[in-house]
Amino acid sequence: MTTPRTGKPWRHLLVxxxxxxxxAWMSGAAGLAILLGLSRSDPALAGAAVGAARHLDVFLLAVAANASASTGLVxxxxxxxxxxxxxxxAAKAAITLVQLYAGIAILSPVLDELVAGGTPAPAAQVAGAAAMASAVAFQAWLSVAKPWSRTPVARRERARGRTKLPPAGTPLVxxxxxxxxGDVALTVALGVPAxxxxxxxLGVVGVARRRALTRTAPAAAAPAAPAGAVPPAPAPRGS
Structure with missing residues (x-):
C-alpha cells in the first residue's frame, strides 16, 4: 500500500x-536586453553584442524558457x-504561451538577422526582451500572491462534489x-533549442491526467429525500 508521501522527492525536484x-529565464531575458541595448549605444560593439545576445538566447534563454514552461504545466x-x-x-499559462510564441516567432529570427548583418538591434527588440523579463517577474508574483478566485470550471467541479483535484502518480511527475x-543535452549536442x-x-501527461480525472469524476449528488419520508429498513444480516 503506497503511503501519502510517495513521490514527494520527485515533486520537490519538479518545483x-x-x-x-x-x-534563469528572467535573468537571461534581462541580459539579452542589456546586450541589445549595448549594440545600440556603442556601434563599435554592435557585432560582438548581438553575437553574444544570440548565444545567450540559444543556450540559456530558450532552454530556460522551455524548461520553465514544461515544468510549470506539469x-x-x-x-x-x-x-x-x-x-x-491559467493566467501564468497564458502568459507563458504568449512569451514562447514571441520568442520563437519574433525575437529569435530578428537576432539571426542582426548577427548576419552585424547591425545594432532595433529599439523594439530591446523593449521586447525587457518586457519578457518583466512578464516572468509578474508570473513570480502570481505564484506568491495567488490572487483572484476560482474559475467556472472549478465551480462546476465543486457542484458535482469534487472540491480538490487528486494528485498524479510518481511516474508522471x-x-x-x-x-x-534530457533536452538540455540535446540542445548542447545539436546547437539549437530542442x-x-x-x-x-507534456502530451503524455495531459492525456493521462484527462483520462484519470474522467475515470475518477464524482457522481452527481443524489436528490434529497422528501420531508417526512421513512428511510428503508436495513437488510437482515446473515447468520
Missing part, C-alpha cells in the same frame, strides 16, 4: 526545477491546483523532471 528555470496538471481551476494558474534535463522530450512528456 525546484521550475523555480530555477524561471529565474506542476499544474499533476497537483490539486489544476491548469484551468484557478485564474492565477518524474517524467516532468527528467524531460528538461525541447523534444518536453513536448512528448
Amino acid at each position: 525546484w526545477l521550475h523555480v530555477v528555470s524561471s529565474t 506542476l499544474a496538471w499533476t497537483t490539486s491546483w489544476g491548469l484551468v481551476h484557478h485564474w492565477w494558474v 518524474a517524467a516532468g523532471v527528467l524531460a528538461p534535463v 525541447p523534444l522530450l518536453e513536448v512528448v512528456v
Whole structure:
C-alpha cells in the first residue's frame, strides 16, 4: 500500500526545477536586453553584442524558457491546483504561451538577422526582451500572491462534489523532471533549442491526467429525500 508521501522527492525536484528555470529565464531575458541595448549605444560593439545576445538566447534563454514552461504545466496538471481551476494558474499559462510564441516567432529570427548583418538591434527588440523579463517577474508574483478566485470550471467541479483535484502518480511527475534535463543535452549536442522530450512528456501527461480525472469524476449528488419520508429498513444480516 503506497503511503501519502510517495513521490514527494520527485515533486520537490519538479518545483525546484521550475523555480530555477524561471529565474534563469528572467535573468537571461534581462541580459539579452542589456546586450541589445549595448549594440545600440556603442556601434563599435554592435557585432560582438548581438553575437553574444544570440548565444545567450540559444543556450540559456530558450532552454530556460522551455524548461520553465514544461515544468510549470506539469506542476499544474499533476497537483490539486489544476491548469484551468484557478485564474492565477491559467493566467501564468497564458502568459507563458504568449512569451514562447514571441520568442520563437519574433525575437529569435530578428537576432539571426542582426548577427548576419552585424547591425545594432532595433529599439523594439530591446523593449521586447525587457518586457519578457518583466512578464516572468509578474508570473513570480502570481505564484506568491495567488490572487483572484476560482474559475467556472472549478465551480462546476465543486457542484458535482469534487472540491480538490487528486494528485498524479510518481511516474508522471518524474517524467516532468527528467524531460528538461534530457533536452538540455540535446540542445548542447545539436546547437539549437530542442525541447523534444518536453513536448512528448507534456502530451503524455495531459492525456493521462484527462483520462484519470474522467475515470475518477464524482457522481452527481443524489436528490434529497422528501420531508417526512421513512428511510428503508436495513437488510437482515446473515447468520
